[in-house]
Amino acid sequence: MINIPKIFKTSDHQEGRAVLPLLPLRDIVVFPHMVSPLFVGRTKSINALSEAMNDEEKYxxxxxxxxxxxxHPKQKDINRIGTVAKVLQMLRLPDGTVKTVVEGKHRARITDFEASESFFKVHxxxxEEPDLEEGEREAYLRNVVDAFKAYTQQNKNISKETVETISNLTDPVELLYTAAAQFSFKARDNQQLLETQSLTERLTYLIELINQETVILQTDQRIKNRIKKQMEQSQKNYYLNEQIRAIKKEMGEDESEDNELKELEERIENKELPEEAEExxxxxxxxxKRMTPMSAEATVTRNYIDWILSLPWFEKSEISEDIDEAEKILDEDHYGLERPKERILEYLAVQALVKKIRGPILCLVGPPGVGKTSLAKSVSRATGREFVRLSLGGVRDEAEIRGHRRTYIGAMPGKIIQSLRKAGANNPVFCLDExxxxxxxxxxxxxxxxLEVLDPEQNYGFNDHYLDMDYDLSDILFITTANTLPDIPVPLQDRMEIIRLPGYTEYEKYNITELFLVPKQIRLxxxxxxxVKFSKNAVYxxxxxxxxEAGVRNLEREIASICRKIARKVAKTGADKVIHVNSRSVEKYLGPVQYRRGQLEEKDLVGIVTGLAWTQFGGELLYVESAIMPGKGDFNxxxxxxxxxxxxxxxxISYVRSRSGQFNIDPKFYEKFDIHIHVPEGATPKDGPSAGIAMCTSIISTLTRLPVRRDLAMTGEITLRGRVLPVGGLKEKILAAHRAGIHNVIIPADNEKDLKEIPATIMRQIQIVPVQHxxxxxxxxxVVEEGSYLYRRDDGEAEIPDFPPRDPGKSSDNDRPAIADI
Structure with a gap:
């Protein structure tokens, strides 16, 4: 045990009590038997040191x-138990701080404070430190020394002299504080070692702290050893890599290859792929990695990996399920086209209910310029999907669709996979044009x-030759476009839902022009x-x-031509007034009239019949003429x-010969006359089963010398027995008749069902006559006589049918409805 300082024997005339200046410490605890340097900067602390130095004992x-x-600590901020220490040295530094060295002597408790402006004084x-029994003391001494030695085996920074000194101590208190001073325990742990009254508890707590430090040091050493090994391995790898780089440099290879491989490996790790693709x-x-970077095979392999990583295997656009908003978008972008819009809205409705359906395959068939491709874009906007367009016009290589096998030089995936890469999503609207x-x-x-791409039962596992693995196309909304349905192979048609876009009526064209084309071209x-104002008459x-045309493409070109001429005028004169375009000024802008429609013959003529034909550009009038001349029965x-x-x-011809008696025709006409049938506009290819009845009517008119009604058009095919067969493209043909100002049309009776597709505004202006024979x-x-028409029953008797009368002298201009009436 240490000697009790003299000041505790004399102060206050009381044994074990004294009054000393206080030096508050921030985060350090000074133990008895511990010599510690301190740096003091606070004024009160410096004054307390000065006061201690002035005293004889320097406590x-x-x-x-x-x-x-x-x-600025107050009484409540000071721990009550601390250490009485002797100031061994005090040195004032140039910066105003004080360096002092103190030696801890004994534990003491504060009983009272003396307030002072310059420093604290404490009572x-x-x-006193209690004694331990001999056996207990030896046990604690041994355990503390053993724990300290175990620690020093891990910490080689503690000298052997320190270990020997601590091993030779026999005073438990001195051993406690001397050993604790060798560790960097937390301040609260050191304070507990100082405050705990029971010596055995303090020794037990010290042993626990030393064991904890030993475990921490062991763990830290293991971590350091592991890091050291990793660093050694890393240095070894670095050395080997440097050697490889040097070898590659000597061989003329690029050093950036390693960086490319690392980047490629990172992409593989970060990319979500299907199991097959990942393998x-x-x-x-x-x-x-095993190939020479400069080899051709390495380039092929690198490109292959890059293609797999760049495809949107699981990336999908969020599909809008708001049917009202989709309907609004479709109506904003297109006028009319009710059936395609209805089909798209049905698809969205089913998707909203089912959540997962296979993408439908829609095929929009119609003449050029009716809005097939732009409708596909509108579907993309309405559904929130990405839009991809692929033109198939002129494609004649299967590899364009399926891709090339990697054995070929310059092999690439097919256009389907390439387009998905551009889209960046696995569920776009995919438009296959033409x-x-x-x-x-x-x-x-x-x-x-x-066939595999457009088959909903197969395209979930589309196999591209280049990828050589299955790719899921079932989430794609495919929309195909075509001008003519017969040119599409039948197996391909079977996989698609056909939606026809036959063309626009004049009324629809007018609305499209007003709502879309005119504002667009004015802005462009x-x-x-x-x-700039276009009048209604000007548009018509x-x-x-x-x-x-059936579409509006040429119509838009003509409007653009007018706008260009107006723009030139505005740029030249700087006029800021409103420019009105009316029906009279249209010819000034566009030149002479290009097409004169609706000008029927002034009178009924023999052998001239107005037929109706369907073309990929819409319906057209098909004039059939026939003539006979003396000859030997030739037929041209x-x-x-x-x-x-x-x-x-x-x-x-065969039908006319079989019925010549009923039509009062010479039965031997085919032997005495040559018959010539001509369809004008010979440069235009014409084909299809729709002109049979027109040709037959023209022949009978020529042979009987009876005229044909000029304001009547007809379409239908004929059999040898005179039966009228149904035809296709009826809507386009009726629209063509309407555009030409013809108000009476003969159609096969079997085609009456197709009249539902014709707009009501057209049907109100055209008289449809269905016939069977x-x-x-x-x-x-x-025409038998003026205002009369021949109708013969099978018994050969003539009848005047219930057919709308016509004024023979009526001009063609009056046959057309006024623009305001449309």
């Missing part, structure tokens, strides 16, 4: 603050390759929508006299007609 009391951050009570790409990457214009050669049939040509004049058909129309002409056609088309 001061050291107590730790409860809050180290407090710069102290000396804390494939890792296998190919392992092969790539699907009817694909061709084939020795490299395969691309339409056959499309730098004009102000408020300064452009539609009727400068375009002849001219006008660049196809085989089907030539066969129709021969069938008409050629006799009905002749009876309604042949």
């Amino acid at each position: 001061i009391f050291l107590a730790t603050q409860t809050n180290p951050g407090e710069d 102290l009570e000396l804390l 494939k790409v890792r296998h190919e990457f392992n092969k790539l 699907v009817d214009k694909m061709s084939m050669d020795f490299r395969g049939d691309p339409s056959a390759a499309l 040509n730098g004009l102000d929508v408020e300064k 004049t452009i539609i009727r006299n400068y375009t002849r 058909v001219t006008g660049k007609l196809g085989d089907v129309m030539k066969e129709s002409a021969r069938a008409a 050629m006799d009905e056609v002749i009876g309604r088309a042949i």
Whole structure:
């Protein structure tokens, strides 16, 4: 035990009590038997040291603050138990701080404070250390020394002299504080070692702290050893890599190859792939690492991996399920087209209910310019999907669809996979344009390759030759477009839902022009929508006299032409007034009238019949003329007609010969006369089963010398027995008749069901006459006398049918409805 300081024997005339200056410590605890240097900067602390140095004994009391951050501690901020220490040295530094060295002597408790402006003085009570029994003392001494030695085995920074000194101590208190001074325990742990009254508890707590430090040091050493090994391995790898780089440099290879492989490996790790694709790409990457970077095979493998990683295997656009918003978008972008819009809205409704359905395959069939491709874009906007367009016109290589096998030089995936890469999503609206214009050669049939793409039962596992693995196309909304349905292979048609877009009526064209085309072209040509006005008559004049199409593409060109001329005028003169475009000024802008429609013959003529035909550009009038001349029964058909129309002409001749008696025709006419049937506009190819009854009517009119009604058009095919067969494209043909100002149309009776597709505004202006037999056609088309039409029953008796009368002198201009009436 240490000697009790003299000051505790004399102060206050009381044994074990004294009054000393206080030096608060921030985050350090000074133990008895511990010599410690301190740096003091606070004024009160410096004054306390000065006071201690002025005393003969040079004693001061050291107590730790409860809050180290407090710069001006008060009584409540000071721990009550601390250490009485002797100031061994005090040195003032140039910066105003004081360095002092103190030696801890004994524990003491603060009983009272003396308030002072310059420093604290405290009344102290000396804390005596209890003695231990001999056996207990030896046990604690041994355990403390053993724990300390175990620690020093891990910490080589503690000298052997320190270990020997601590091992030779026999005083438990001196051993306690001397050993504790060798550790960097936390301040609260050191304070507990100082405050605990029971010596055995203090020794037990010290042993626990030393064991904890030993465990921490062991763990820290293991971590350091592991890091050291890793660093050694890393240094070894670095050295080997440097050697490899040097070798590659000598061989002329690029050092950036290693960085590319690392980047590629990171992409593989970060990319979410299907199980099959992940196995494939890792296998190919392992092969790539073993290859010479400059080899051709390495380039092929690297490109293959890059393709797999760049595809949107699981990336999908969020699909909008708001049907009202989708309907609004579709109506904003397109006027009319009710059936395609209805089908898209049905799809969205089912998707909202089912959540997961296979993408439908829609095929929009119609003439150019009716809005097939733009409708696909609107579907993309309405559904929130990405939009991809692939034009198939002229594609004749199967590899364009399925991709090339990697054995070929320059191999690439097919257009389907390439387009998905551009889209960046696995569920876009995929528009396959001009699907009817694909061709084939020795490299395969691309339409056959499309069968798997467009089959909802197969395209969830589409196998591209380049990828050589299945890719799921079932979430894609495929929309195909075509001008003519017969040009699409039948197996391909079977996989698609056909939606026809036959063309627009004049009324629909007018609305499209007003709502879309005019504002668009005005803006594109730098004009102000408020300064350029197209009248209703001007729009109808452009539609009727400068375009002849089912769509609106040429109509838009003509409007753009007018806008350009207006823009030139505005740029030249700087005029800021409103420019009105009316029906009279249209010819000034566009030149002479291009098409004169609706000008019927001034009177009924013999042998001239107005037929109706369907083309990929919409419906057209088909004028059929026939003539007879003395000869030997030769039969000629001219006008660049196809085989089907030539066969129709021969069938008409046979029918006329079989019924010559009923029509008062010489039964030997085919021996005495040559018959010539001509369809004008011979440069235009014409074919199809729709002109049989027109040819037959023309022949009968020529042979009987009876005229044909000029304001009547007809369509239908004929059999040898005179039966009228149904035809296709009825809506386009009726629209063509309407555009030409014809208000009476004969159609096959079997085609009456198709009249539902024709707009009501058109049906109100056209009289439709369904017929089943050629006799009905002749009876309604042949003019017997002015205002009368021949109709012969099978018994040969003539009848005047219930057919709308016509004024023979009525001009064609008055036959057309006024623009305001449409």
